[in-house]
Amino acid sequence: MKSKCKARIKTLEQAYDFIIEEKICLIFGSKKSDLPSLWDVVDLPDRQSGQKGWGQKVVAIWAWKNELPAQFPNEIFYGKLPGGLAALMHLPYLFETHYPAHHYPVQTCKALAQQLFQLIRAESQTTAELRRAVSPSSKISKSRIDTALVELQVSLNIVRSNAPEIKNDTWLPFFEQYHLPENSE
Numbered sequence: 001m002k003s004k005c006k007a008r009i010k011t012l013e014q015a016y017d018f019i020i021e022e023k024i025c026l027i028f029g030s031k032k033s034d035l036p037s038l039w040d041v042v043d044l045p046d047r048q049s050g051q052k053g054w055g056q057k058v059v060a061i062w063a064w065k066n067e068l069p070a071q072f073p074n075e076i077f078y079g080k081l082p083g084g085l086a087a088l089m090h091l092p093y094l095f096e097t098h099y100p101a102h103h104y105p106v107q108t109c110k111a112l113a114q115q116l117f118q119l120i121r122a123e124s125q126t127t128a129e130l131r132r133a134v135s136p137s138s139k140i141s142k143s144r145i146d147t148a149l150v151e152l153q154v155s156l157n158i159v160r161s162n163a164p165e166i167k168n169d170t171w172l173p174f175f176e177q178y179h180l181p182e183n184s185e
Contacts, residue, residue: 009042012071015064019076023093027065027086035087038064070164077178078160080153095180103156112140113148113157117173120158124172 009015018041019025026037038061046055054062068076068088077094081087082102089098106117112134119125119133131145149171152158159177161170 009038010044012060012064012067015042016068016072016076019068019088020090024087024089024098026081027061027088030083030085032083033081033085035081035085038088066160067164069160069162073162073177078162079156080150082154084150084154091178094178099156099180102154106152106155106157109151109155109157110148112144113151113155116145116148117152117157120152120171121173124161124170124176126168126170128168130171 009018015038018036018038022036024035026033026035026039028039029037039057042057042061044055044057044060046057065078065086065088069078075091077089077091079087079089106114109117115134116130119130125133127146127149130149131142134140134145149158152171153160156174158171159174161172162177163170
């Protein structure tokens with residue numbers, strides 16, 4: 001269900017309020033989903049004609065997807081939805097609705113995803129470190145590794161670290177960062 005809100009968000013705090021209100025939202029809109037998106041409600045300038053790089057709107061949204069879970073780790077979750085769509089959600093929604101509907105055991109994931117999970121379980125690692133570990137001679141394509149990482153995110157077996165000092169995507173097991181309430185397991 002797309003948000004009926006008009007573009008009005010200009011700050012991280014307003015984005016936080018939007019996520020709490022909506023419970024779940026995409027980072028960028030998608031024709032594959034009826035969920036509301038930050039893209040649709042952020043009121044910052046897009047890249048202007050002739051301007052290099054990203055516009056203020058993309059820069060803000062891209063930063064907020066990491067900053068919101070880092071600043072509000074007990075309230076905001078960042079992850080991937082089926083189809084690989086990036087989303088932010090309120091933790092109660094994650095625990096009560098999303099996790100029960102979308103988590104599946106790592107043992108049911110494809111072999112490459114299982115291999116990556118074993119490496120992540122042993123020690124949190126960046127995407128680049130994982131690529132080097134599973135394919136030092138680049139025999140396994142970057143695309144296959146990225147697809148396996150998405151599968152692990154969608155199945156709620158791994159998450160991006162919320163540590164504010166971490167700038168590169170660093171993966172750890174879901175339960176090292178999030179603990180389900182007793183009655184959710």
